[in-house]
Amino acid sequence: AQSVTQPDIHITVSEGASLELRCNYSYGATPYLFWYVQSPGQGLQLLLKYFSGDTLVQGIKGFEAEFKRSQSSFNLRKPSVHWSDAAEYFCAVGAMVYNNNDMRFGAGTRLTVKP
Amino acid sequence: EPEVTQTPSHQVTQMGQEVILRCVPISNHLYFYWYRQILGQKVEFLVSFYNNEISEKSEIFDDQFSVERPDGSNFTLKIRSTKLEDSAMYFCASSLQSEQFFGPGTRLTVL
Structure with a gap:
């Protein structure tokens, strides 16, 4: 089964600074990759997803992520962080297996x- | 835009009681899921459901849990005898193919 590692439990950045959140996955085939954001007490909001094609994907709120197969990574980036970006960020890996x-x-x- | 809905938004119950959490998936979706998130922890997979049967379940999904699609629209998670450690946010999701769409969650508090 697939698994995901987010090495950084907590990151602090200054408003206006750039951001990179790391995500490494383990899966034998090409995965589907997702980033979700969750504000306290709230549900999961999809930021962006990768299924195939261009390895640099653009999402909502100015976020982007790059799929690097050689590094098994799907890091999330934002060039300039806003105070409203403070939240919990979850990386997820999916796979379509029979049924x-x-x-x-x-x-x-x-x-x-x-x- | 169609969305997954869940009721109730918050459920409080006594230890040992049965609870049923309800979800209405997006109408043309084929795959249905339940996830759990204990406060301050990650989202954990519980179970997936396809073609009226469980496709996969995690080790968390033991005999006290069951799922059902009683009609063409609802998808329910039943916890037979709740324990304190069942207190968590429970998310329902549905998908047509690879992308899962999540509901807003039901916060379950077991006293």
């Missing part, structure tokens, strides 16, 4: 934005 669309989440990275 089952299997998704696993990473442990999450909590983002704090300093003024």
Whole structure:
């Protein structure tokens, strides 16, 4: 089964600074990759997804992520962080196996934005 | 835009009681899922459901859990005898193919 590692439990950046959240996955075939954001007490909002094609994907709120097969990574980036970006970010990997669309989440990275 | 809905938004129950969490998936979706998120922890897969049967379940999904699609629209998660450690946010999701769409969650509090 697939698995996801988010090495950074907590990251603090200053408002206006750039951001990169790391995600590494383990899966034998080409995975489907996702980034979700969760504000406290809220549900999961999809930021972006990768299924195939261009390895640099654009998402909502100015986020992007790059799929690097050689590194088994799907890092999330944003050039200039806003205070409203403070939240928990989850990377997830999915795979379409017979009769089952299997998704696993990473442990999450909590983002704090300093003024 | 179609969305997954869940009711109730918050359920409080006594330990040992049965609870049923309800979900209405997106109408043309074929795959249905339940996930759990204990406060401050990651989202954990519980079970997937396709063609009126369980496709896969995690080790968390033991005999106290069951799922059902009683009619053409609802998808339910039943916890037979709740324990304190069942307190969590429960998310339902549905998909047509690879992308899962999540509901807003039901917060279950077991006292």
